[in-house]
Amino acid sequence: MPADTTPGAAAATASLAGIQNVPGVPKPDPILVGSSISRSFGGLKAVDVEHLEVQRGVITALIGPNGAGKTTLFNLLTGFDVPDSGQWQLNGKPLHKVPAYKVARRGMVRTFQLTKVLSKLTVMENMRLGATGQRGEKFWSAPFRSLWKTQEDEITTRAEDLLTRFKLDAKSEDFAGSLSGGQRKLLEMARALMVDPELIMLDEPMAGVNPALKQSLLGHVKSLRDEGRTVLFVEHDMDMVRDISDWVVVMAQGTIVAEGTPQQVMADQAVIDAYLGTHHDTDISEADETEVEAAADAELDQEADRG
Numbered sequence: 001m002p003a004d005t006t007p008g009a010a011a012a013t014a015s016l017a018g019i020q021n022v023p024g025v026p027k028p029d030p031i032l033v034g035s036s037i038s039r040s041f042g043g044l045k046a047v048d049v050e051h052l053e054v055q056r057g058v059i060t061a062l063i064g065p066n067g068a069g070k071t072t073l074f075n076l077l078t079g080f081d082v083p084d085s086g087q088w089q090l091n092g093k094p095l096h097k098v099p100a101y102k103v104a105r106r107g108m109v110r111t112f113q114l115t116k117v118l119s120k121l122t123v124m125e126n127m128r129l130g131a132t133g134q135r136g137e138k139f140w141s142a143p144f145r146s147l148w149k150t151q152e153d154e155i156t157t158r159a160e161d162l163l164t165r166f167k168l169d170a171k172s173e174d175f176a177g178s179l180s181g182g183q184r185k186l187l188e189m190a191r192a193l194m195v196d197p198e199l200i201m202l203d204e205p206m207a208g209v210n211p212a213l214k215q216s217l218l219g220h221v222k223s224l225r226d227e228g229r230t231v232l233f234v235e236h237d238m239d240m241v242r243d244i245s246d247w248v249v250v251m252a253q254g255t256i257v258a259e260g261t262p263q264q265v266m267a268d269q270a271v272i273d274a275y276l277g278t279h280h281d282t283d284i285s286e287a288d289e290t291e292v293e294a295a296a297d298a299e300l301d302q303e304a305d306r307g
């Protein structure tokens with residue numbers, strides 16, 4: 001795999017140098033800090049995170065087997081669900097009990113595993129909706145109409161620029177429902193950028209994306225880091241995790257069981273244990289594959305010897 005030579009990659013690696021690979025480890029410049037975050041559904045503790053810090057300006061992957069609590073943690077952090085306990089801060093400001101639209105205004109937005117683009121609205125209308133929560137609605141009254149108009153123009157220009165960047169400008173007036181799965185993911189990412197977030201959280205950005213668009217999506221995620229944004233993403237596609245993440249956090253049964261660089265994490269026994277015994281549709285590492293192949297070869301050799 002070619003080395004990542006994007007401008008943000010070297011800075012991200014440098015900012016993480018020397019950090020211990022242990023769950024909950026403090027970071028030198030965390031944009032997001034959370035403690036004692038828990039959420040149960042009936043008798044099941046879906047999330048039970050003691051401590052988590054997300055380093056600013058880097059791409060962090062959140063991985064773990066199905067049902068580990070990754071999406072639930074995303075929902076809690078972004079105000080789409082309410083925890084049983086816990087607190088967390090964005091840039092040092094508490095976000096606990098802050099509703100989702102206000103979380104977005106403060107600079108943290110998320111996308112969804114199943115895209116939430118509105119099929120019966122055009123691509124442009126979806127983009128404009130991404131900007132709601134800005135000043136517009138308050139400024140509708142007559143004395144402020146010209147200010148409102150200025151803001152509307154700014155929103156349109158920003159939407160057009162983002163659609164061009166994500167190569168969706170030709171589809172601006174198409175219904176979002178006519179887009180492919182990958183294009184919807186791009187639209188969701190572009191829409192999230194309407195509020196100019198500092199921290200963008202992507203829930204399974206590669207799910208349902210065809211191979212041709214995958215590279216383009218990876219490039220877009222890296223470009224977010226190049227702009228100085230922080231990215232936290234949930235993903236099962238281990239190639240993507242290996243390819244673009246600077247840091248990896250591993251969840252299993254609601255807790256964080258490992259943290260580290262992709263190389264450290266893929267070699268971590270706790271991670272391998274977390275994945276074993278749980279149905280999962282992706283491999284863990286090439287090293288594992290080699291080990292499995294070697295074991296199979298040895299077994300065949302034994303069979304041959306016996307035969």
Ligand SMILES: Nc1ncnc2c1ncn2[C@@H]1O[C@H](COP(=O)(O)OP(=O)(O)OP(=O)(O)O)[C@@H](O)[C@H]1O
Nearest residue numbers: 041044045046064065066067068069070071072073
């Ligand atoms: N609204 C809910 N009601 C009841 N149980 C829920 C609810 N949401 C999540 N859970 C349960 O909480 C646990 C964690 O689910 P969650 O979706 O957060 O896991 P995940 O790590 O994102 O999994 P996946 O990788 O499959 O998306 C699972 O056992 C799930 O069934």
